Amino acid sequence: MSYTQKKVDVLVLGGGAAGVCAAISAARAGKKVLLVESQGCLGGSRTATGVDTFYGFYTPKGQQRIVGGIPWEIAQLLTEANAAFERKNTYGAGTGITYDVEILKVIYEQSVLDSGAELLYHTYASRVHVSDGYITGVVLANKQGLTEVSANIYIDTTGDGDIAARSGAPFEKSDAAELQSLSTIFFMANVDISAAKSVSHDELAARMRKANQSGHYSLPREEGSWHITPHAGVIQANMVRVSGVDATDPYALTLAEVEGRRQTRQYVRFLKEYVAGFEDAFLVGTSHHIGIRETRRIQGEYMLTEEDVVIGRKFEDGIACCGAPVEDHGAGKDTRWVYVKDDGYYHIPYRCLVPKEIQNLLVAGRCLSATHSAQASARNSAQCMAMGQAAGTAAVISLEQHVPVSSIPIPLLLERLRSQDVVI
Ligand SMILES: Cc1cc2nc3c(=O)[nH]c(=O)nc-3n(C[C@H](O)[C@H](O)[C@H](O)COP(=O)(O)OP(=O)(O)OC[C@H]3O[C@@H](n4cnc5c(N)ncnc54)[C@H](O)[C@@H]3O)c2cc1C
The missing domain is CATH 3.50.50.60 (FAD/NAD(P)-binding domain)
Incomplete structure (x- = not known):
């Protein structure tokens, strides 16, 4: 050719x-x-x-x-x-x-x-x-x-x-089972940062556990975190966990993108329901490409x-x-x-x-x-x-x-x- x-x-x-x-x-x-x-x-x-x-x-x-x-x-x-x-x-x-x-x-x-x-x-x-x-x-x-x-x-x-x-x-x-998991990163705006900071990292994890136990959530990762960005009221969250995926398999990677956005919606709902300061916040962006840690x-x-x-x-x-x-x-x-x-x-x-x-x-x-x-x-x-x-x-x-x-x-x-x- x-x-x-x-x-x-x-x-x-x-x-x-x-x-x-x-x-x-x-x-x-x-x-x-x-x-x-x-x-x-x-x-x-x-x-x-x-x-x-x-x-x-x-x-x-x-x-x-x-x-x-x-x-x-x-x-x-x-x-x-x-x-x-x-x-x-x-x-x-x-x-x-x-x-x-x-x-x-x-x-x-x-x-x-x-x-x-x-x-x-x-x-x-x-x-x-x-x-x-x-x-x-x-x-x-x-x-x-x-x-x-x-x-x-x-x-x-x-x-x-x-x-x-x-x-x-x-x-x-x-x-695939041992490869590090993939994560969709998401950004939320209109967060009351000082109220949100009153919930410690450990307390956040405890609330994720509680949400899972309620039967209304299935959050795969219970110790994810969020942090402030250079923009007032905007946070970045690393919470999503898509496991068991070989990201060099394009079909599996496609499903991982879908799953990452599905999980994102769940974490956004959790934050608004369980964490002070997020009540009026909204999702402004997700990864254009799901995060791959290891292949x-x-x-x-x-x-x-x-x-x-x-x-x-x-x-x-x-x-x-x-x-x-x-x-x-x-x-x-x-x-x-x-x-x-x-x-x-x-x-x-x-x-x-x-x-x-x-x-x-x-x-x-x-x-x-x-x-x-x-x-x-x-x-x-x-x-x-x-x-x-x-x-x-x-x-x-x-x-x-x-x-x-x-x-x-x-x-x-x-x-x-x-x-x-x-x-x-
Ligand atoms: C969810 C997540 C959270 C992380 N958190 C942190 C953190 O907080 N701090 C930190 O320091 N590190 C963090 N890391 C690790 C770090 O970001 C990455 O390991 C690092 O940035 C990888 O850089 P890289 O250039 O090796 O690969 P990549 O960032 O994967 O870049 C590879 C590039 O090559 C392009 N590409 C791939 N295949 C082809 C091809 N065949 N032809 C043309 N282009 C191609 C891709 O589009 C991409 O732009 C995180 C990683 C992930 C996934």
């Missing part, structure tokens, strides 16, 4: 938190970069899903900032635009940076375009052509038809590891483990720091939390971004090489952005030195990252 052809230096597939930073870092180094995104905005979970708080910039209990570089630049741009604020010591994950999702969309777009990268929306990366362990092209599908884009280096930031899987690189995927995890040159997370292990090829706890949203009504020892942090090694068997492919973001439990920590947004920046920088080095991505000189990678204010 013949396709329209296009050639770039670096092809980044998926414009979520990781893809944005991968494209910016490679383009800033002067490379010809194309960033492809299937939806009509950048940010993935951070925008289309409505998850409006960056975690992972700080260790949970302390105030030590452990992520810099492009992710911190993005956070600063949000603050300068008066579109973000820090929420100190929020439940479980520590200090978060809560932002206006609509402003983040624009900041991501502007940062990508300013870097010189080319941006392509409404385009789906489909078939992957491979020869002798090298990807030779990725076929993109959009309204114009099919185009084969060839690049020197490919970066898979689809979250689901679509490109790695289709190239034949090995990956792991837990059984494929590639098998890279190293696989991060829960032990690495808990003991705060450091690696010689560490490209990002993470102090976020394991936050495992299983199928039950509760979430499993496991913290890094002594409020410390661990390194994400470069090898977790390097898939086995394919010489010119990197991954970044939630499809990194990690066990189910370790991924439940490393998937935080600040770390996904940091991984993206590292992958973009590594791609440039691989291109310059004409070596496979697995053979780039690590000291050079670390030196370049430090020069970009990355905290390692």
